[in-house]
Amino acid sequence: MTGTRARLPVTPLLAVGAFAIGTDTFVVAGVLPEVARGLGTSLADAGWVSTLFALTYAVLAPVLGALTGRLERRSVLVVSLTVFAIGNVASALSTGLGALLAARVVTAAGAALYVPAASASAAALAAPERRGRAMAVVLGGLSAATFAGVPFGTWLAADLHWSVTFWLLAGLGAVCAVAVAVGLPPVRLPAAPGLVARLAPARDPRVLVTALTTLAFLTGGYLALTYIGAVLAPATDGDGTTLAVLLLDFGVFAVCGTVVGGRATDRWGPTPVLLASVAGLATVLVTLPLTRDTPAGASVGMAAWGVTAMATQPPQQHRLFAIAPESGPLLLSLNSSATFLGISLGGFIGGRVLAHGGADAVDRLGLLGAALAAVGLLTAVLGARLRTEGPRTDREPAPAPAGDAG
The missing domain is CATH 1.20.1250.20 (MFS general substrate transporter like domains)
Known part of the structure; x- marks a missing residue:
């Protein structure tokens, strides 16, 4: 250096x-x-x-x-x-x-x-x-x-x-x-280290389950977020400026979610915070058909989406660091790959739903996304049972947020 x-x-x-x-x-x-x-x-x-x-x-x-x-x-x-x-x-x-x-x-x-x-x-x-x-x-x-x-x-x-x-x-x-x-x-x-060494921790079932949690709720979120213009069309009436304001709403509360998620992880440990944020994300997605019809409803929905999506990041990073602190940067890079794979899968699956889902295809994006977030809840519970984080590491400070969204 x-x-x-x-x-x-x-x-x-x-x-x-x-x-x-x-x-x-x-x-x-x-x-x-x-x-x-x-x-x-x-x-x-x-x-x-x-x-x-x-x-x-x-x-x-x-x-x-x-x-x-x-x-x-x-x-x-x-x-x-x-x-x-x-x-x-x-x-x-x-x-x-x-x-x-x-x-x-x-x-x-x-x-x-x-x-x-x-x-x-x-x-x-x-x-x-x-x-x-x-x-x-x-x-x-x-x-x-x-x-x-x-x-x-x-x-x-x-x-x-x-x-x-x-x-x-x-x-x-x-x-x-x-x-x-x-x-x-x-x-x-x-x-x-070489590529083989970088990917070696993926053999640890705790890492695999944690990455699957990220993959599940990010895929669920991006089923709808990739096509947010179509999802919010009833509220925006197709106006791009209104959509930009709603995305600003999402972004401001996403930053708040990162801060809240980090502080809550320090206080209560990563597993309760992760479960609460993913459950909140599932709730936001399943209620999209109700909130997307009016500007006021869309604004509330996007704010809640931003908070719950970004509050997942500090506890997920904490869980990974607790598995092997000496391999923390490597584990976070694997989690980043899971994040972008989730974004990719969400866009792909959402596109297929829009192409073949019929008149109510846009509403189905939120419902299917909520189901995938629920899968993320199940894998998070499984990760906790695999002792992803031990009793002492649960209270360690959360690492700096990585800025991923869902």
């Missing part, structure tokens, strides 16, 4: 890159109706734009992390941001669904490489007593995207054109790449 001082404030700089990637990850849910209309395709087929991005991220995050583990971090970050920017340029220029899907694969590859490298760089450049906070600031960029970047990107797509959102993200990625090249000193870390 280098001891060279940074030429620019490094942690906020890296957080801006994470903000761009978080916006790119989640903004597609808001711009999907405009993408479908612009490309002359169905909403279900357009859902592949989100599904393929998330699937690519889930698969490539551990693979690229292992392949680039021995490389100097600044170079990795510049390459990842450059690939991210190129992918967004290609997305903005796409005139057909196939071209847009290919562009999203490229973008996801850059995103999957950036976030772990940025977190590791922030920790390496910070004083030992400030490393946790440095990583939290970087990952906070992902959380900030849910209440700032996503509503803004949705508003741009509604008032101008969906391609403008991708142009903006491409520009932000390019600026961050230049800033990292200029402002970040060279950073070398101890050699990372």
Whole structure:
């Protein structure tokens, strides 16, 4: 690891890159109706734009992390941001669904490489007593995207054109790449383990059950969230600006949910908090047919959705750290893969429901999502019975939130 001082404030700089990637990850849910209309395709087929991005991220995050583990971090970050920017340029220029899907694969590859490298760089450049906070600031960029970047990107797509959102993200990625090249000193870390070693903890049944919990409730949430424009159409009357306001509502309360989930985990332990938040998420999803018809109902529903979805993250991270604290970063990377696999599966299954579900297909998204969240409850209980966290680790402080949404 280098001891060279940074030429620019490094942690906020890296957080801006994470903000761009978080916006790119989640903004597609808001711009999907405009993408479908612009490309002359169905909403279900357009859902592949989100599904393929998330699937690519889930698969490539551990693979690229292992392949680039021995490389100097600044170079990795510049390459990842450059690939991210190129992918967004290609997305903005796409005139057909196939071209847009290919562009999203490229973008996801850059995103999957950036976030772990940025977190590791922030920790390496910070004083030992400030490393946790440095990583939290970087990952906070992902959380900030849910209440700032996503509503803004949705508003741009509604008032101008969906391609403008991708142009903006491409520009932000390019600026961050230049800033990292200029402002970040060279950073070398101890050699990372190979891919086989990185995936070895997956053989632990406690890790598997915990990851399945993440997969279940994220899939359930993204069944509806991927197609949120269609879900909230009765409340928004198809107006993109109104949808952007409702997404802002979701994002603000998502940040509150992260804070509440972390503090509650410290006080009561991870299992009660996880069970309560997943049960709350299931309740939100099963009541979507009732709350989505009016702006007031949709606002309340989106606020509750944001709180319950993000309150799941601190207890899940705590459970993983309790299994093997010495392998904490590795276990969280596996949980991140489960998160993005859930986003991908939610988009895929939701698209099939919309394509073949008939007149009430949109209402079925929430009901099926609630059923999957209930599966997450069952696996969470099973994980507790497998002693995912012991009696002493239940009260350890929760690690910094990772900024995932559901």
